[in-house]
Amino acid sequence: MAQLICRNVAVGYGSKVVLHNIDFEVHAGNYICIAGENGSGKTTLMKTILGLQKPLKGEIHLGDGLHANEIGYLPQQTVLQKDFPASVLEIVLSGFQGTCGIRPFYTRKEKKRAQKALQEVGMDRFSRNCYRELSGGQQQRVLLARALCATKKMMVLDEPVSGLDPKASADMYRTIYRLNRQYGITILMISHDLDLTKRYATHILRVGVPSIHAVKTGGEL
């Protein structure tokens, strides 16, 4: 049973279709890279998968016990966040908001998991630090830890290395790959960096006109 199934989906804004005829399935443990030119609708597709906007056509199903609030998301950073006074721990803990319903506080277990998530991304020493004083790479790691708190199953990453230097990017890719291998977390990622992604991804989803094909990397189709 697939975790995510897109059937004949079309995405876009308003009545303008950006991408159509999207057909693919994502299975547990897959590492899928969405590649395509700027403006080809990668982010729109991703937002539609996450339920931030409705598909213009077709259907998107979640399966294999995956619920909509169990997808970890790493969005692109906004201008607003650059100057946001928040501690690293506060941000990582907010990853639990989707699952804690109307409970107004975090449990001890959640706090422990947040620390663990920070450990996974190598940021545990920074939990009391101020987010806006971290480097770009460190900020991305914090947001990755937050996504990790929100999910045990699937992570959706929107250009996780944009604006990072080569070393920080390589570190980031390695961390994501380790999460994928070690915990079997499904990865769905937008990236420009085809060389690096080919090394890690099990599938590459090429986005562009007129439709989408999933290509399996490394051997058999």
Added chain:
Amino acid sequence: MGMLLDKMILYFHYPFVRYALIVGVLIAFCSSLLGVTLVLKRFSFIGDGLSHVAFGAMAVAAVFQMTNEMPLVLCITVACAVLLLRTGQGSRIRGDAAIAMVSVGALAVGYLLMNVFSSSANVSGDVCTTLFGSTSILTLTLTEVWLSMILSLCIVIVFVFLYHKIFAVTFDESFAKATGIKVELYHFLIAVLIAVVIVLAMNLVGSLLISALVVFPALSAMRVCRSFFSVTICASVVSVVCAIAGILVSILAGTPVGATIVAIQIIVFFLFYGIGSIWKG
């Protein structure tokens, strides 16, 4: 010094001074709580726009010669808050333009109504009071005091209960939405809370100066604090201290309450700005 103290004690025998201090502190506390979210979400202008709407509503209430205008003003302001937030999301008139339109419109209509229909001999005095709140905090009735207390309490309870949700929505809307938080609902809630705070704060500082009450404490706190929690706490402490200081100074020196509070806020802001710059090195 002893004379000042005696004067103070004398003033505190009057119930209206005590009311003013209680309501002032509550208003300052509530507005600073919401101010943090408003500033961080770049919603400051909505607060400003709504305060002008509240002025317009006040004028309407004055025309109908209502004895207790607070409920009417509250309804109109809340309705406008919801409307403004709606227009911000993908309608034909962009958010900032819509706010400018509504706020100036309300101001003009309000002044017009007050001029045309006013039964009072001193129209410009009335207008001035509504805009700058010169003495209205000292003329609160017991009902108004209770109403203010209950509304403030509601705001604080809602804020504390939803604190983490508000943080999540403020910091990252799309992440919050993706994990299933009903972002629109919280925006709506924030808008309603702002509207309530503004109507309350009109008594203290008048409708033109409300934004200062909302924005300054948050901005001051953001200069020196490094987590959302500490910013929230610091902002409310700053706001309450400034409000108390402002009210006391204005009673002793006979200055207008609202303007005095805001002047103290400005001084505190630059103080914190300096401290923040020194800390950063």
